[in-house]
Amino acid sequence: MTNATNAAAIPEIPIDLSRLAGWMDDRHIGTGPIFGVTQLSGGTQNVLLRFRRADRTLILRRPPLNPRTESNKTMQREARVLAALAHTDVPHPALVASCDDPAVLGTAFYLMEEVPGFNPTIGLPERVRSDPSIRYRMGLALVDALAALAAVDPYAVGLSDFGRMEGFLERQAGRWAAYLADCKHYEGWSGPGELGDIGGIQSWLEANCPQRAQPGIIHGDYHIGNMLYLEDGTLTAVVDWEMATLGDPLTDLGRLLATWPSEDGPQPFAMRVERLDGFPTRDELIDRYRNLTKRDLSDLGWFEVLACYKLGIILEGTYARAQSGQADMTTGLRLHAAAKGLLQRARDCIARL
Numbered sequence: 001m002t003n004a005t006n007a008a009a010i011p012e013i014p015i016d017l018s019r020l021a022g023w024m025d026d027r028h029i030g031t032g033p034i035f036g037v038t039q040l041s042g043g044t045q046n047v048l049l050r051f052r053r054a055d056r057t058l059i060l061r062r063p064p065l066n067p068r069t070e071s072n073k074t075m076q077r078e079a080r081v082l083a084a085l086a087h088t089d090v091p092h093p094a095l096v097a098s099c100d101d102p103a104v105l106g107t108a109f110y111l112m113e114e115v116p117g118f119n120p121t122i123g124l125p126e127r128v129r130s131d132p133s134i135r136y137r138m139g140l141a142l143v144d145a146l147a148a149l150a151a152v153d154p155y156a157v158g159l160s161d162f163g164r165m166e167g168f169l170e171r172q173a174g175r176w177a178a179y180l181a182d183c184k185h186y187e188g189w190s191g192p193g194e195l196g197d198i199g200g201i202q203s204w205l206e207a208n209c210p211q212r213a214q215p216g217i218i219h220g221d222y223h224i225g226n227m228l229y230l231e232d233g234t235l236t237a238v239v240d241w242e243m244a245t246l247g248d249p250l251t252d253l254g255r256l257l258a259t260w261p262s263e264d265g266p267q268p269f270a271m272r273v274e275r276l277d278g279f280p281t282r283d284e285l286i287d288r289y290r291n292l293t294k295r296d297l298s299d300l301g302w303f304e305v306l307a308c309y310k311l312g313i314i315l316e317g318t319y320a321r322a323q324s325g326q327a328d329m330t331t332g333l334r335l336h337a338a339a340k341g342l343l344q345r346a347r348d349c350i351a352r353l
Contacts, residue, residue, distance in 0.1 A: 062109035075108040117228030132278025137233030139280040147292035150249035163246030173205035186324035222252035254303030269338035312342035
């Protein structure tokens with residue numbers, strides 16, 4: 001799914017290769033031994049393994065070594081949405097097979113085809129780093145893929161029960177407020193005091209909620225770190241579908257804009273790409289999305305406020321885990337600062353609106 005620069009040999013493979021080979025034999029997925037196993041990086045807590053069998057290269061995705069309560073369900077949902085996206089214009093890794101039975105490898109998992117490309121947040125090839133026109137195409141390709149996803153009818157591809165569209169927008173503010181409140185269970189968390197007036201953001205979101213949601217499949221964490229590109233700027237795959245559900249596609253556009261470089265100055269949690277010059281402006285992204293989808297974007301500010309609010313709360317959750325000793329504190333402190341900045345950005349956006 002990523003190129004070799006994003007892979008490293010691992011001294012202890014977190015799966016039983018013989019059991020995997022037997023499971024694959026039962027489904028006629030290649031023959032012979034599994035070899036060339038490497039672990040891929042990319043910022044996800046889930047485990048990604050590239051391996052070869054006969055003349056085929058595949059990617060295995062499974063939950064973290066210390067799975068969360070919902071990890072198996074998340075794998076199943078990811079596999080399902082990848083299967084549904086087959087034969088659509090959305091660039092994605094092709095699903096090969098999935099396993100819901102933890103008895104095979106200890107957790108649910110799935111196999112997908114390898115997709116060529118690099119992750120821009122891990123590093124830019126020299127050709128991309130030296131040519132701003134390629135970075136410009138990369139930014140536009142993000143919107144093209146998002147528009148393609150918005151065009152997919154979830155009911156036509158078998159995802160009618162993949163999420164609850166009724167009241168989707170109305171539920172968002174309260175859902176993430178509850179997520180933050182639940183962080184009190186992390187012993188040692190200093191609490192939400194440093195985050196400013198979060199309740200005010202929640203109240204504004206609830207009072208200004210758009211009257212109608214457009215049904216669609218949403219990725220849930222749509223940003224450049226979840227993309228793979230070729231060196232000419234072609235987007236080959238949108239990856240990491242663990243937060244996918246049914247909702248309004250503008251949720252993903254708001255998430256993209258929440259961390260997109262701004263002409264107004266540094267972002268509190270800007271996309272982590274080593275060269276930001278050359279990428280399209282926010283207005284260019286918005287105009288391209290509008291032209292491709294013909295969507296009314298008069299409520300887009302609400303979706304961007306929601307994205308800042310949601311992402312800020314998620315990042316604070318990592319800080320809470322770090323304070324309780326369950327996550328790296330250096331990362332936790334960085335994300336805590338980003339959470340404060342994102343929530344302030346939400347308040348600033350509300351003031352402009």
